[in-house]
Amino acid sequence: MVAYKAASVSRFLRSPDPACRAMLVYGPDAGLVSEQAAALAKKLADGLGPDAEVVRLDDRDFAEDPARLEVECRTRSMFASGKVVRAKAGAKLDVAALKALFSEPSDNPLVIEAGNLRPDAALRKLFEKHAEAAALPCYADERGLSDLIETELAKSHLSIDRDTKAYLMGRLGADQALSRGEVAKLALYAQGAEQVTHDDVAAIVGDASEIALDNFVYAVSAGDAAGALRELNRLAASGTDRTVALGALSRHFTKLYLVATHKGTLEDGAKRLRPPLHYKRRDMFLQHCRKWGPRRLASTLPLIQEAVRRTRRSPDLGPAFGERLLLALASKV
Template sequence: MAQKKAGEVEAFLSRPDTSFPVVLLYGPDPGLVSERAGTVARLSGADLADPFSTVTLNADELERDIGRLFDEARTLSLFGGRRLIRVRGAGNGKNLADAVADLAADPPPGATIVIEAGDLKKTAALRQQVERGRAAMALPCYQDEARALDKMIDEELSAANLTIDRHAREALRERLGANRLASRGEVQKLCLYALGKGQITEDDVETIVGDVSADTVDETIDAAASGEVKKLPELIERLLASGTATFQLHSALLRHFQGLQIMRSEVEEGGATVASAVERRRPHFRRKPAFEAALGAWTGEAIARTLQRIEADILLSRRESALAVTIMRRTLTDISVEAARLRTRGRR
């Protein structure tokens, strides 16, 4: 079976086997998938600066017109040399999986096909067809572990001719890892800030590399639960740009409503006031108004229904990984609209 374990991928990319012209990269970290796909592209032998040698296709469009993939794969480069076909956004599409099976069995002689996908299960048709194909290779891409993260940090420090002390490295690692491209961008920004200093300190890290993801997750959850519908689009975009995984948002939302359920029980069954129930929870002072607004709006019955909805959406996003972002947006928006409706009704 043509596949590598997650820990073997970096070694494979350092000395790629060109007998696999069809390469699938998949995993929950789109930044890592994209970065490694870029490495495969650079090593393919195709001229990436030549638009006649390189083409990028969207998986959704190929599902409607899969013939285009075969046309591009079988087309010869206008000026000779190898061609690169890069497919992005792959998921559970049947047409693409069937086409990959054909291309892996009878690979085009002058082309490399690089496919970027989400977190595919073992049973996913696309993953199975690649793993079975004689000329295809499946490369799993999972979120940065400590060793991989240190390797990336060292690469950027070496390029900038900088070193970093132990405490600064630990502080930097704590702020990275959600998305490979976003993490690399943060390290590059840090290196630019420290250029000429020789060594990066913990103060440099704290000044330049902000852990904005965690703060924005809290702000997004509060906006959804308290009915601040207009705030949501910008907050969600900030999270996606920072590389926050959808499961982190869904998990945080689930925990938040579980907490609201406990507090609502104290109000409805224990006779506590909204303010006293929130006070016992001891949220950060910045979040306290949002907690009180949410707790004052949601009834116990409505919270129970919402928890079921969140759990169902978490399961759906795992089954349909290519749609995870869409599902997450819908979950947050629908909950925020419901919260706004409940708050409006409560004022009457």
Template sequence: MTAIKPRDVDALLKRRNGTFKAVLIYGNDAGSVRERSDILARQVVSDLKDPFNFIELSDSDLKEEPGRLVDEAAALSFMGGERVVRVRGAGAPVDSAGKLLVAALDNGSLNPNALTIIEAGGLKKTAPLRKLFEKSKHTAAIACYEDSDLDLKAMIEQMLRDEDLLITDDALMMLTTTLGTDRGISRAEMEKLILYAGPKSLRGADEEPYQIKPEDVAECLADFTQDMAADIAGIVAQGRLADLSAALYRAAEAGTGAMTTLIFLQRHFSRLYAAQSMIASGDPASAAMKKLKPPVFFNEERAFQAQLKKWPLPRLEGALSNLLQAEHDAKTTGAPVQEIIERTALRLSALASRA
């Protein structure tokens, strides 16, 4: 069995295990799934935008050609070296492609020239894809559970330690109660706080490390502009196109940063994804909303449930992928950040309005 135990995940992420030719990463914590997928991919390819050594497929790419995944895993790189094939999405097309891939690895007909990584949401023990990857000696399955308070506290302390920053006990408690359970969004929030406090690279050699206080957390993570960003996330998920442009304009005028808006969009859609995953596992919508951390407030339950009807799991996977791409483009392309994020918000809102 190659279901990676939680205590062994960190070791796998720190050092490449050549035994595994394909890895399934799944779970309700979409941020953790993305983060671990990126770490494994970069063990093989340093630049995930390299068209010769990195390719990303969706379930729609595999619907008509399930054998394409085996072909891509076997394909040689034009530039030499090992490649990465990443699949985002779950469902029958990915199940079929995964079955062909694992069968080819097990019977020896495939000598892969690529590491294959499949990202999926929450999967039951009986899910075909999970059973396949847990059974084969050539593949591994990694479950991504939502961060507990202890996980979140450990991540916060490690990120601050890496930057030689200090934090008071009150500020640490405030952070652990403010941040959510999505690893990716929590990291993005912490990066913002670190930039506010002053990362190691921007401090002089003799400068004393800054100690983060509760007021710093409040200033960075809980101001009025964030409330506006949260409102925008709800408007997008509801598909209220007529209101979105005005809301984006008001937020910009109030000084809400485009990246703040993106963080709240990622957080909101991750909560929808987590709720839909619980519903798919058999929970009623009302129970799923109460299990979220923090739970959906009573006066927001009706709106949130209406959004769930507009956003089934496959559509949410696409939305989270679009938001991740927007974050990457905003940080790397040099294009106007506000334009990138507003365009993504409008695209998702239009999709919801047609649902």
């Protein structure tokens, strides 16, 4: 099937080609890709019947059973009118096995979501060339973000003028799912008014890149390796350099160490930090201080600094250095 251009993807999502049985949704914005894949899977399921199900798979499923994707694609649902298989592309998704799966018609539609893929990526080429498959690139643009803002605010019967919208768009990041959450939070804050103001945006919508970095560093100090890696990949997909993310991680653990080694109480140590901790993160920060303790924090800082140095020297190996660091830190908690 001919590869779709980004501009024609929305038409396909509204009305999928019935001859197409496998669809690849990919792009640099993880939130947008996830939303589009979810919408496409729901659309396909609705076409199979009122009680059709969507089966979701990822690397954990493929690690436990490498044949799981083929099994789900080739077996009919016992209790539902139909089944759509939605899988997330990762290290465990075998493109060769997927190609073999395409050699015979499958009973159930397949939707795969992936990150940004080069034109020569094996997964992308497979979907672009197969007669019953479609490769659907998803790229966020200003018009899409503008529509998202207006749609979310309209749900709460709120309007926004052009200048305030431009200011809001400047504070939102490249990840559509995160942006939607921020706009929904803004709508809740402005509930009861008729129009969202500049002051509303300044009061409630944080800089999206700062929020994403916070999510990443706190996932690391919580010992959530999978969540931290997911946030790091999301930052990279939205354009944040990995050295910036690892630098933020270094600053975060330095603050944890300073507070953990404070001679007074942890609470007093936290009050001395500049800039001060955000009130929503304060309790979590103190909890992580107690969890790590001075000794483990002291042994952790050199590991982070070394990962930052290696990533700067060899940017191409940044993903590997980042993953190795996160696994090492998680093992210390």
